[in-house]
Amino acid sequence: MTPSERIDRYIAETAGWRGETLAHLRRAILAADPEIVEEWKWMGSPTWSRDGLIAVGNAHKAKVKLTFAHGARLPDPAGLFNGNDTGATRRSIDLFEGDGIDEAALSALVLAAIDHNRAHLKKNAALRAKAASAKSP
Numbered sequence: 001m002t003p004s005e006r007i008d009r010y011i012a013e014t015a016g017w018r019g020e021t022l023a024h025l026r027r028a029i030l031a032a033d034p035e036i037v038e039e040w041k042w043m044g045s046p047t048w049s050r051d052g053l054i055a056v057g058n059a060h061k062a063k064v065k066l067t068f069a070h071g072a073r074l075p076d077p078a079g080l081f082n083g084n085d086t087g088a089t090r091r092s093i094d095l096f097e098g099d100g101i102d103e104a105a106l107s108a109l110v111l112a113a114i115d116h117n118r119a120h121l122k123k124n125a126a127l128r129a130k131a132a133s134a135k136s137p
Contacts, residue, residue: 003040010046010059017097018059022046025057025066025095028103032110052117054110067092070120074112078105 039047048054053069071091083092
């Protein structure tokens with residue numbers, strides 16, 4: 001089973017508003033960039049990546065949590081991050097029954113996460129060097 005099929009099943013098995021919310025978040029994330037890759041990690045978590053991890057989505061008993069791997073380093077002018085994250089790296093969005101989300105602001109966060117991954121993750125250093133040398137005369 002592919003990661004996308006596992007995520008399909010996870011959403012289908014998550015009853016009610018939580019499954020609907022997770023499906024909505026998934027569509028919005030994938031719409032932000034056509035090259036985002038869906039993965040299934042940590043024994044049951046849907047994740048989205050591009051040049052590194054972007055976010056992890058989970059349905060909890062009373063909320064849906066979308067955690068951005070490097071959220072503490074991302075601009076969030078719309079104030080989407082509302083989780084109780086106190087560390088120096090992750091930030092999350094907690095959605096409760098009846099909550100909506102600003103899709104344009106979510107898309108901006110996803111794109112900022114991709115930019116962060118490209119600019120700061122060590123695994124992308126070779127790509128940055130290659131791009132820089134291609135610009136040189």
